[in-house]
Amino acid sequence: MDLEEKIAEYQFTGEGLSGFLIERTAKRLKRAFQQELTKMNAGLTADQWVVMDLLANKGALNQLEICRYLAKDPPTVTRILDLLVDKQLLQRKTDPEDRRRFLVSLTRGGMNRHFELITRVKEFRKKHFNALSPYDIELLLSVLEKINQSIDEE
Amino acid sequence: MDLEEKIAEYQFTGEGLSGFLIERTAKRLKRAFQQELTKMNAGLTADQWVVMDLLANKGALNQLEICRYLAKDPPTVTRILDLLVDKQLLQRKTDPEDRRRFLVSLTRGGMNRHFELITRVKEFRKKHFNALSPYDIELLLSVLEKINQSIDEE
DNA sequence: TGTAAATAATTAGCATACGAACTAAATGGA
DNA sequence: TCCATTTAGTTCGTATGCTAATTATTTACA
Numbered sequence: 577m578d579l580e581e582k583i584a585e586y587q588f589t590g591e592g593l594s595g596f597l598i599e600r601t602a603k604r605l606k607r608a609f610q611q612e613l614t615k616m617n618a619g620l621t622a623d624q625w626v627v628m629d630l631l632a633n634k635g636a637l638n639q640l641e642i643c644r645y646l647a648k649d650p651p652t653v654t655r656i657l658d659l660l661v662d663k664q665l666l667q668r669k670t671d672p673e674d675r676r677r678f679l680v681s682l683t684r685g686g687m688n689r690h691f692e693l694i695t696r697v698k699e700f701r702k703k704h705f706n707a708l709s710p711y712d713i714e715l716l717l718s719v720l721e722k723i724n725q726s727i728d729e730e
Numbered sequence: 731m732d733l734e735e736k737i738a739e740y741q742f743t744g745e746g747l748s749g750f751l752i753e754r755t756a757k758r759l760k761r762a763f764q765q766e767l768t769k770m771n772a773g774l775t776a777d778q779w780v781v782m783d784l785l786a787n788k789g790a791l792n793q794l795e796i797c798r799y800l801a802k803d804p805p806t807v808t809r810i811l812d813l814l815v816d817k818q819l820l821q822r823k824t825d826p827e828d829r830r831r832f833l834v835s836l837t838r839g840g841m842n843r844h845f846e847l848i849t850r851v852k853e854f855r856k857k858h859f860n861a862l863s864p865y866d867i868e869l870l871l872s873v874l875e876k877i878n879q880s881i882d883e884e
Numbered sequence: 885t886g887t888a889a890a891t892a893a894t895t896a897g898c899a900t901a902c903g904a905a906c907t908a909a910a911t912g913g914a
Numbered sequence: 915t916c917c918a919t920t921t922a923g924t925t926c927g928t929a930t931g932c933t934a935a936t937t938a939t940t941t942a943c944a
Contacts, residue, residue, distance in 0.1 A: 595759040601874045602753040647754045660909040707880035716873045720755045726861035830922040
């Protein structure tokens with residue numbers, strides 16, 4: 577199937593060809609990662625893991641910082657944190673500098689859980705990452721960047 | 731920021747760099763398209779529009795066919811169809827060939843609604859599509875294809 | 885200093901994503 | 915023909931995405 581045909585085939589997708597294909601690949605990657613987590617009895621969703629891994633790398637953050645890093649909305653982050661707090665994997669502490677904010681950080685249990693999982697997660701990343709050459713990644717980034725810019729231009 | 735730094739920056743994202751960036755771009759495209767629909771008082775979500783546009787192009791389909799075209803799960807498609815039937819934009823008719831199936835098609839009202847919206851939707855597609863050269867699109871497709879293959883190899 | 889505006893987080897409501905379990909209908913082999 | 919298996923679609927439960935509205939706190943300016 578050549579390019580013309582592919583474009584015709586997905587012409588019905590609203591955001592267009594690229595939107596549909598990008599969304600589909602994103603969903604598949606996330607699903608594969610979720611299945612990996614399930615296999616290792618992580619007791620976490622993909623999104624919950626990402627928050628934990630972010631905190632493991634950056635230390636305590638407030639919720640808007642988490643939103644910005646992960647490109648998620650405040651309500652979504654609130655809910656993910658609630659679930660992780662319920663599991664006693666992280667804690668909210670009021671920021672003394674600004675009492676509107678919480679400083680969110682891993683509990684000791686959260687750090688342990690992260691440590692147990694990180695090795696296998698890294699293997700997963702490497703496996704799919706290695707499917708792409710550095711050149712592929714450059715290309716992907718530049719094309720995604722162009723799409724993002726065309727959205728920003730509104 | 732060079733490639734190394736970008737990779738380091740997003741190292742915490744579970745599925746890896748590409749997963750995060752792909753998902754983020756997909757979400758932004760969809761959100762932009764949804765806002766466009768809202769602006770034109772379409773009375774539809776992006777996903778609902780996509781279903782209607784698919785049926786406008788392909789004629790009557792059963793639900794699994796819709797699932798395959800749109801890469802959505804059966805329960806998700808069931809619910810989207812329920813909402814569109816409530817709005818009297820489409821109808822389910824039992825397939826006489828196989829009474830487990832429904833043939834789903836646009837109602838007259840659905841066809842009218844589609845006709846009212848399609849011009850502006852096409853403009854939206856073109857605007858973001860034009861940000862990419864045919865060469866960019868080829869590259870994007872080939873990189874996404876590699877990622878998909880590496881997922882399929884499980 | 886006092887108050888309006890801005891900011892951080894939450895809540896509520898609706899829609900989508902996905903796995904699992906379920907119903908009804910069709911199919912295939914003994 | 916009968917019954918196990920498969921297939922099409924739905925229902926349920928949990929989690930996420932997004933908008934709008936709300937609360938509590940801080941900032942900015944008159």
